[in-house]
Amino acid sequence: MALTRKIFRNLLLTSTVALLTTPTYALAADTESETLADAVTGGKMYLKVRARFEGVDQANLVEDASAFTINTKFGYKTGSYNGFSGVLEFEDSRNLANEDYNNTLNGNTAFPVVADPSHTEVNQAYLSYNFEGTKVSAGRQSVNLGNLRFVGTVGWRQNDQNLDAVTVVNKSMKDTKFYYAYVWNVNRIFGNDSPAGDHSSNHHLFNAEYSGLKAGKITAYAYLLDNNDLAGFSSNTFGIRFAGKTKVADKTNFVYELEYANQTDAANNPGDFSVNYFLGTAGVSFSGATLKASYESLGSDNGVASFKTPLATLHKFNGWADKFLATPAGGLEDFYITGAYKFSGGAKGLKAAVIYHKFTSQFGDTDYGTELDAVVSYAINKNYSVAVKYADYDADTHSVDTQKFWFTLAAKF
Numbered sequence: 001m002a003l004t005r006k007i008f009r010n011l012l013l014t015s016t017v018a019l020l021t022t023p024t025y026a027l028a029a030d031t032e033s034e035t036l037a038d039a040v041t042g043g044k045m046y047l048k049v050r051a052r053f054e055g056v057d058q059a060n061l062v063e064d065a066s067a068f069t070i071n072t073k074f075g076y077k078t079g080s081y082n083g084f085s086g087v088l089e090f091e092d093s094r095n096l097a098n099e100d101y102n103n104t105l106n107g108n109t110a111f112p113v114v115a116d117p118s119h120t121e122v123n124q125a126y127l128s129y130n131f132e133g134t135k136v137s138a139g140r141q142s143v144n145l146g147n148l149r150f151v152g153t154v155g156w157r158q159n160d161q162n163l164d165a166v167t168v169v170n171k172s173m174k175d176t177k178f179y180y181a182y183v184w185n186v187n188r189i190f191g192n193d194s195p196a197g198d199h200s201s202n203h204h205l206f207n208a209e210y211s212g213l214k215a216g217k218i219t220a221y222a223y224l225l226d227n228n229d230l231a232g233f234s235s236n237t238f239g240i241r242f243a244g245k246t247k248v249a250d251k252t253n254f255v256y257e258l259e260y261a262n263q264t265d266a267a268n269n270p271g272d273f274s275v276n277y278f279l280g281t282a283g284v285s286f287s288g289a290t291l292k293a294s295y296e297s298l299g300s301d302n303g304v305a306s307f308k309t310p311l312a313t314l315h316k317f318n319g320w321a322d323k324f325l326a327t328p329a330g331g332l333e334d335f336y337i338t339g340a341y342k343f344s345g346g347a348k349g350l351k352a353a354v355i356y357h358k359f360t361s362q363f364g365d366t367d368y369g370t371e372l373d374a375v376v377s378y379a380i381n382k383n384y385s386v387a388v389k390y391a392d393y394d395a396d397t398h399s400v401d402t403q404k405f406w407f408t409l410a411a412k413f
Contacts, residue, residue: 032079032080033079033080033081035081036081038079038081039078039079039080039081039084039085040078040079042078042079043076043077043078043079044076044077045074045075045076046073046074046075046076046077046412046413047072047073047074047075047411047412047413048071048072048073048410048411048412048413049070049071049072049073049410049411049412050070050071050072050158050408050409050410050411051068051069051070051071051096051408051409051410052067052068052069052070052071052158052406052407052408052409053066053067053068053405053406053407053408054066054067054069054101054114054116054404054405054406055067055404055405055406056101056111056112056113056114056402056403056404057112057402057403057404058112058400058401058402059395059400059401059402060400061110061111061112062110063100063110063111063112064100064111064112065100065101065102065111065112065113065114066097066098066100066101067095067099067100067101067103067114067116068095068096068097069093069094069095069096069114069116069158070093070094070096070158071091071092071093071158071159072091072092072093073089073090073091073123074089074090075087075088075089075090075123075124076088076089080130083129083130083131084127084128084129085127085128085130086126086127086128087124087125087126087128087141088122088124088125089122089123089124089125090120090121090122090123091119091120091121091122091123091159091160092119092120093116093117093118093119093120093158093159093191094118095116095118101113101114102114103115103116103117103118104117104190104194104196105117105190105191105193105194112402115157115189115190116157116158116159117159117190117191117193117194118191119159119191119192119193121159121187121191121192122140123140123142123160123162124139124140124141124142124162125139125140126138126139126140126141127139132172133170133171133172134168134169134170134171134172135168135169135170136166136167136168137166137167137169138165138166138167139164139165140162140163140164140165140187141162141163141165141167142160142162142163143162143163143165143167143181143205144313145179145205145207145221146207146209146219146221146241147241147243147316148312148313148316149259149279149309149312149316149317150221150223150237150239150309150311150312151205151207151223151311151312152311152312152313152316153313154189154312154313154314154315155313156313156315156316157189157315159189159190159191160187160189161186161187161188161189161311161313162187163181163183163185163186163187164183164184164185164186164187165181165182165183165184165203166181166182167179167180167181168180168181174212175210175211175212176208176209176210176211176212177208177209177211178207178208179205179206179207179208179209180204180205180206180207181203181204181205182202182203182204183201183202183203183204183205184200184201184202184203185198185199185200185201186198186199186201186203186311198229199227199228199229199230199233200227200228200229201225201226201227201228201229202226202228202267203223203224203225203226203227203311204222204223204224205221205222205223205224206221206222206223206224207219207220207221208220208221213244215244215246216242216243216244216245216256217242217243217244218240218241218242219240219241219242219243220239220240220241221237221238221239221240221241221261222236222237222238222239223236223237223311224236224237224266225237225266225267225310225311226266226267226268227267227268227310228268230310231267231268231269231270232269232271232308233269233308233310234265234266234267234268234269235263235264235265235266235269235308236263236264236265236266237261237262237263237277238261238262239259239260239261239262239277240259240260240261241257241258241259241279242257242258242259243256243257243258243259243281244256244257245285248284249286251286251287252284252285252286252287253284253285253286254282254283254284255281255282255283255284255285255290255292256281256282256283257279257280257281257294258279258280258281259277259278259279259280260276260277260278260279261276261277262274262275262276262277263275263276263277263307263308265305271304271305273301273304273305274301275298275299275300275301275305275306275307275331276297276299276307277297277298277299277307278295278296278297278299279294279295279296279297280294280295281293281294281295283338288341288342288343288344289339289340289341289342290338290339290340290341290342291337291338291339291340292337292338293335293336293337293338294334294335294336294337294338295333295334295335296317296318296332296333296334296336297331297332297333297334297362298327298331298332298362299331299362299363300327300328300329300330300331300361300362300363302363303329303330303363303364304329306327306328306329306330306331306332306362307327307331308326308327317334318332318334318357318359319334319357319359319371319373319391319393320371320373320389320391320404321371321373321391321392321393321402321403321404322404323359323369323371323393323395323398323399323402324359324368324398328361328368328398330361330362330363330364330366331361331362331363332359332360332361332362332368333359333360333361333362334357334358334359335357335358335360336355336356336357336358337355337356338353338354338355339353339354339355340352340353340354341353349378349379349380349381350376350377350378350379351375351376351377351378352374352375352376352377353373353374353375354372354373354374355371355372355373355374356370356371356372356373357370357371357372357373358370359371359398366397366398367396367397368395368396368397368398368399369393369394369395369396369397369398369399370393370394370396371391371392371393371394372391372392372394373389373390373391373392374389374390375387375388375389375390376388376389383411383412383413384409384410384411385409385410385411386408386409386410387406387407387408387410388405388406388407388408389405389406389408390403390404390405390406391403391404
């Protein structure tokens with residue numbers, strides 16, 4: 001099919017661009033500075049480059065998407081002076097071939113969406129102050145909390161989601177971490193040129209972790225969202241999570257996670273609802289292999305409202321074909337089985353995983369569809385990595401049949 005031809009035609013181009021954009025300079029090491037000037041000039045530069053081909057075959061569209069993009073991040077982290085430090089990071093994303101895809105801004109609606117519009121922006125710019133186990137940061141910053149189910153940078157896409165915020169992290173108590181953020185703007189993945197690129201907000205994010213238990217980590221959280229631009233995203237979510245592993249034999253562990261949250265309308269949201277979230281996982285890991293079964297439910301209030309996670313790294317959850325970025329009105333139940341293997345010895349750095357999803361509604365007992373996901377990645381060394389990824393969604397009553405393929409080369413320094 002046309003998508004297959006485009007895949008192989010672009011693999012060589014992806015490889016060439018990633019190699020040509022690789023830097024050859026060394027970076028300064030982190031230092032504790034004696035003067036402010038030393039802190040400013042004696043910091044550390046870093047560079048990250050990611051070239052990707054993404055192909056999409058979607059049943060309701062005649063054209064297949066073929067997106068060849070490259071993301072570049074260039075940043076500088078100052079040294080520390082009397083507890084103060086800073087970070088400045090620029091990000092650029094470019095299309096490097098024919099724009100045969102809908103990037104959400106180019107009007108190419110005959111093609112499937114690949115939400116990677118070209119852009120250049122200040123990705124991070126913040127000042128931090130460290131004192132007595134506490135770090136306070138103010139400005140634009142990357143925020144990833146827990147497993148990214150509620151707050152993340154959406155790092156899979158070629159434009160990060162970052163927060164304009166004041167954040168406080170406290171680790172003064174043993175095995176305990178407290179996090180708070182006040183967020184006044186969300187810089188979303190669609191870029192500055194998109195009407196959906198920024199959401200003004202008055203968010204308060206609370207997260208507390210305790211890792212002193214041998215069996216695992218307990219996390220409690222409260223995410224109080226007040227979205228000035230999209231009232232439907234305003235909500236209060238309170239939850240608790242427990243995840244860990246227990247050794248049952250030599251090189252064999254029982255792995256598990258259990259999480260519950262409740263979400264209600266808040267602030268300017270015109271709705272009146274209460275919906276629940278649940279996640280349960282059980283499995284075993286042994287000699288590099290992991291096999292586990294999971295059940296995740298995003299609830300519905302009788303079809304009136306459904307559980308939402310607008311700050312999440314959504315691509316990580318409910319299938320890589322991204323058919324459930326918004327929870328359906330009837331809610332979502334996702335039963336999935338994961339098999340993964342991490343190689344050792346001469347193949348160290350090579351990892352593979354396969355995931356099978358069965359999607360149904362939480363309210364109304366409707367079959368949505370199934371999905372098979374697979375990925376193989378290889379960390380060539382500390383600087384270079386390569387990955388091949390595939391998603392195949394087989395629709396029943398939700399959306400349409402969709403296949404996606406990715407080939408990614410990345411370098412970081």
